Amino acid sequence: MKNVLTSFLRGTDRRALSALSLSLVAGAVLQGIAFALIVPIARALFAPEPRVAWPWIAALVVVAAVQSVLHHRSVPMGNELGAQLVTTVNRTVSQRISQLPAHQLGAARSDRLAALDSSAIVVLMGLPAHVLRPLVAAVVTPMSVIVIAVFAAPAAAMLIAVAWIVSLVLAFAAARMLTATTEPDAAQWLERVRSWPVQPPAGAARRISSIVLPAAGEVLLWRSIELLLCGAMAVSVFVVTDGDPVTAVALILLSALMVRPTTEAALLASTVLNSREVLRNVGELLDGDPGAQQDWPEHDDIEFAEVGLAVGQVPFGFRLAARSCTALLGGSDGIRLTLAELATGNLAPPSGRVLVGGTPIADIAPGEVERNVHWVGPADPTSDELVGLPESEVALRAAQRMRATDSTTLSESDRACFGVLRAFGRAPRLAVVDLTSLHAVDSELDELVAEFARERTCLVLPPADAGAPAYAQRLVVEDLSGKIEARS
Amino acid sequence: MSGDGIGWRVRTSLVLEALGAVTTVASLVLVVEVCRRLLGDSGGSPAVLVVSAVAVVLFGAAVQFVGRVLSRDAGTRTREALRAGVAFRLRAALPAGALHASWREHGTTLGRDISSVGVMVGRATPEFVSAVLVFVLSIGYLFWVDWLMALVTLLPILLGFGVFGFISVRYAKEMKVDYEANVSALDSARPVLPLGERVGQAGTRASVAARTLRAARELTVQTDRFGEYFRQRIGELLSGRALAEIAFAPLTVLVFVLCGGGLLVQAGWLPAVDLLPFVVVGTGLAAPLLAITYYLEEIGEGKLAATRLGAVIAGTREEPEPIEGLTVPETGVLTVVAADPRDATRVVATTSTQVPADRICVVDVEPAVVLGEISAYIADGRPAEAERCARIARVHDLVAATPKGYESIVDIDVRLSPAESQRLALARALAADSRLVVLDARALPADVLADAVAELAPKTAVLVVTPDTAGVGTGEVRVVVDGHLAESGTHPVSAIAEESR
Known part of the structure; x- marks a missing residue:
């Protein structure tokens, strides 16, 4: 979570943050002063000759009014900071994602990004204005009461300070217990779905850490406040007051009021935990290695250098010449597609390297990869116009037919055709043409792919049972017995 | 649960x-x-x-x-x-x-x-x-x-509720539609991965990366918009909420207790000692x-x-709208010719709902989702049957080539393309004890489809949905055009089927 706070502080108006902090602290101090006024008020009210101490009550009203004004003024400041927090955090997340190589942008990161939805954003926005205030008050209000008590009753102040320190230690212990375990997020549990059984049976250790500790934390947070109040009551009765029951009652009332901000903060535990989950998610989104961010090489041949697809597998290698078209044949679709994903940087090999013009593809800036690499497959037509088509008869004829065809009745071959037509507009330097979902390639599509492959480095993946297209070199993948070998 | x-x-x-x-x-x-x-x-x-x-x-x-x-x-x-x-x-x-x-x-x-x-x-x-x-x-x-003092204590809380009520009414009247539109725009920026991409089918990584990148950019745009909207409209509303928070604050309640209680004590309507519960308990009323x-x-x-x-x-x-006259067969093979993919999809959907979910197997045009161990996916607990059916579905070579064979876990030990997933789904349909198997011809090559039908026909009812007459074998034939049953008969099909192409 440290990286989230760092990014927030870097992108936030420091003066606004200082102003809000000052306002919250001042409000909490004023609340402490107001609570301390209960002592003279109670002493007058419960004296043997009772009277209502209106001057003290008037002072209380004035302090409360000023505190309320501060509270009211701090809310817009908190809202502004909340909006800044969200926009800063989301911009940082977006920037980080745009710097990451494609192989780090898998489904898990996508899930985490999806979790940054409106609910998460509203939770973050509410942090400075509505959650921070009770948390600050829970710490600062008792502190200010202690400071006041030092001048009025040093012995009482010392005891209150000890109780306050104990309560802080207990609150810290409770917070540790509440955050001792984290539930797997969407990305993590969906990964587990792949292997059966979905969840291992919960062991005793897991139960203790995921159930007993948070439960103990919740109870400790809440009941420690009550126990402290009881302790304060006992001290007031037996130690401090020295036979003065009115002072004892006044101190008990002061203790009861002092714990109120802490109670308020304890009641927000659930909201704080929700905020923590959102911040944890943001923290994970900010993780990742952006790589060396190099430019796309001028000479972009593709080299698989000692690549292994699994641990212990015999490594293999091959080279695809720049501006050449190669058909990947043989093996399973899964293996061919995996090789194509490695070539385009969408997967990182477990061992070995994939180089583009001698540079590891993971080290090329993602923007450069996005501009220069394109995965072409069957696509649904969009309202976008087809642009960048070559002046060749085959492309223009196909485009004309696509425009005339009802988009809801397209076959898989038509969709593939559309995918290739749209790819002309992207003008990639390296392209994969994935035709594995087709049963066969008709002549129109074959000609279109040939036209597309002419000006770039192109990997074509024909349907499983189809042969190599005439315009492409052949690269046959053997993946029997877990051994992969590519031969031209 | x-x-x-x-x-x-x-x-x-x-x-x-x-x-x-x-x-x-x-x-x-x-x-x-x-x-x-x-x-x-x-x-x-x-x-x-x-x-x-x-x-x-x-x-x-x-x-x-x-x-x-x-x-x-x-x-x-x-x-x-x-x-x-x-x-x-x-x-x-x-x-x-x-x-x-x-x-x-x-x-x-x-x-x-x-x-x-x-x-x-x-x-x-x-x-x-x-x-x-x-x-x-x-x-x-x-x-x-003391009921009167209790009312005095409740007064700020009631005022707070009043403010909340006012804010809620104002929100409902002036901002609800705007707010929901903004929230919806924010949510629409999320990356939504199709299931095939989510479970990591081979060949989907480029699309996942592109979606994630697009969503991240869009999220920034929408968050900035939402932030601006929040500052201009919702911030004002939340200032009102701050008034309610102030009314609920223990300090405010304390002021009301001491001022109201002081007056009652001075008037002799309340013993001073009865103020104690209101200071100790009353000030904590609003926090919950x-x-x-x-x-x-x-x-x-x-x-x-x-x-x-x-x-x-x-x-x-x-429940899709049924196609009048089209019922699932009790036995044998029924071929439905639907040239329009929308008709084909509707045929699959309507027939699927006529049979309980656990008694039907469908090999749909949308890629099957294959998770877990291959043998268990095809025929749980029957490895020999799994292999036999995989051979018919022409997917055995693929499985056998993997280091763990039929014990391979999909996407951990072996990555599958959508087409290969379809073959495994067919193998599963062949191994299952179903009342009806629905096969969409768009999902399978013609020879694989023909072998599957031949295997299934003696033991279960089979419904084949095909865009053209090329793959039609023996048995009953229906032709669906524009959502209606255009013709029924037996093989060979009439000219209507040809014309519907």
């Missing part, structure tokens, strides 16, 4: 939570009584009461701890049950079309939904019950002490109220999430 022991845990935890709430109020009442005894308002030693208060707090802590353990356990079990339910649904033989549709609708929110339901069961509900009971018991006690608003939000979210998850786990299939 009650079968997982969740129900009794929740009920018991709520009872214990209620008992805990009673002890919370009781300990405060004992604090008041200690003060009364110190002031000589009632007889007896305050020491006994101090010890009693400590005992009540410790008892409350013990009771609440057991309650929270149970509710936390219930929350964890709920999450586990939901995860297992979703996993089961993803791995079950639900027609891929229905599964993909369900995923498109709810897939992105599944993780958050499961968490929301867990929070509702394990945290928000017990805390809500506790907060409500503490408030109700406290207010009951204060009315018992603010918390209740947060818990209600969490419970509301949890309920919505439970509804969405229920739809996914139950595999609720939308």
